[in-house]
Amino acid sequence: DQPVFPRGKVEAFREANKITSTMIAVYTPLTQDGTLDVTNIPAYAKFVAARNITNVLPAGSNGESLSLSVNERKALAEAWAAAAPPLGIKVYMHIGSESLVESQELAAHAASLNSSIAGLVCMAPVYFKPTVGTLHDFLAAVASHAPQLPFWFYHFPDGTGVLPGQAHTLLEMADKSGKIPNLMGIKFTDYNLMDFQLCLQVGSGYNMLFGRDEEALAALLLGADAAVSSTVGYSPTLRDAILLWNRGDRKGAVSAQMRNAKLCSFFAQYESDAKNVQKSLMKVVGMDVGPSRLPKQDLSSAELKSLQVKLSSLNLLDADVRTSAAHSTV
Numbered sequence: 001d002q003p004v005f006p007r008g009k010v011e012a013f014r015e016a017n018k019i020t021s022t023m024i025a026v027y028t029p030l031t032q033d034g035t036l037d038v039t040n041i042p043a044y045a046k047f048v049a050a051r052n053i054t055n056v057l058p059a060g061s062n063g064e065s066l067s068l069s070v071n072e073r074k075a076l077a078e079a080w081a082a083a084a085p086p087l088g089i090k091v092y093m094h095i096g097s098e099s100l101v102e103s104q105e106l107a108a109h110a111a112s113l114n115s116s117i118a119g120l121v122c123m124a125p126v127y128f129k130p131t132v133g134t135l136h137d138f139l140a141a142v143a144s145h146a147p148q149l150p151f152w153f154y155h156f157p158d159g160t161g162v163l164p165g166q167a168h169t170l171l172e173m174a175d176k177s178g179k180i181p182n183l184m185g186i187k188f189t190d191y192n193l194m195d196f197q198l199c200l201q202v203g204s205g206y207n208m209l210f211g212r213d214e215e216a217l218a219a220l221l222l223g224a225d226a227a228v229s230s231t232v233g234y235s236p237t238l239r240d241a242i243l244l245w246n247r248g249d250r251k252g253a254v255s256a257q258m259r260n261a262k263l264c265s266f267f268a269q270y271e272s273d274a275k276n277v278q279k280s281l282m283k284v285v286g287m288d289v290g291p292s293r294l295p296k297q298d299l300s301s302a303e304l305k306s307l308q309v310k311l312s313s314l315n316l317l318d319a320d321v322r323t324s325a326a327h328s329t330v
């Protein structure tokens with residue numbers, strides 16, 4: 001098959017839309033009775049801006065995307081599109097869904113929001129497991145519904161079970177086919193740095209975003225363009241690691257990264273019980289984003305208090321964002 005776009009044009013598109021600074025994966029605010037609470041988004045956008053973070057990813061994994069209805073996801077996109085750009089924050093919507101038609105609808109909706117959405121991120125369908133070929137065709141069919149928007153594949157094999165260790169094969173296929181001309185690269189959320197390195201060697205100028213906070217610095221060393229993170233919302237650890245890395249302080253950066261790994265090491269015990277530990281932690285740093293939606297559940301008050309005490313005693317939580325080293329852009 002012949003590529004549908006000339007090479008020079010897609011490379012210029014990728015260069016123009018490259019993400020090079022940290023993206024925060026934001027939670028979806030819900031009311032106590034479990035409905036979407038978009039009234040919270042302007043305050044949430046200010047909270048993100050106060051951490052000098054200029055890229056947000058709503059409706060991703062932390063955003064409980066697959067637990068939201070299409071209408072809720074559209075309302076969320078509209079709320080972020082209104083609140084974030086005036087604060088200098090770019091919005092990248094996750095639009096992956098089990099249904100191709102829903103993903104296409106969400107892509108077209110995001111593209112219709114008067115340029116307020118900067119790009120799209122799309123996970124694989126997870127129940128009917130795709131092959132690399134059918135995933136390629138799925139992504140091409142979604143991306144074509146917002147052809148002018150930069151588009152990233154969201155690789156999260158621990159969650160999706162799709163293409164573990166094989167993200168590079170998808171990128172190779174897309175690079176060869178040229179059938180996803182707006183494909184920017186991959187939001188790579190996996191610990192497999194071998195696969196990540198093979199992705200970095202595909203084509204030229206792909207924008208590789210790394211989504212495992214615990215290994216972000218290693219990925220930056222290898223050539224990741226930016227981190228996509230949840231912990232930057234409530235902990236100085238990864239913000240500091242990236243800031244120090246950008247300043248050339250390798251020793252300081254590694255030390256901050258180690259502290260981030262320590263922080264993340266507390267999560268597994270809760271996550272195995274479907275407990276949305278990080279969403280619960282947002283309360284203790286002054287940004288209450290409400291409860292989780294089933295099948296996820298929240299930490300009990302006692303669990304949250306006990307975790308807060310442990311993490312605070314290790315200085316792993318934001319006490320006050322103004323005291324963090326990372327009060328400049330990460």
Ligand SMILES: CC(=O)N[C@@H]([C@@H](O)[C@H](O)[C@H](O)CO)[C@@H](O)CC(=O)C(=O)O
Pocket residue numbers: 025026057059060061062063156159189210211212213214228229230231264267278
């Ligand atoms: C699957 C997941 O939640 N990944 C997080 C990480 O920040 C993750 O929470 C962190 O590395 C702790 O394991 C981010 O990559 C967030 C993210 O991509 C998302 O919410 O879509």
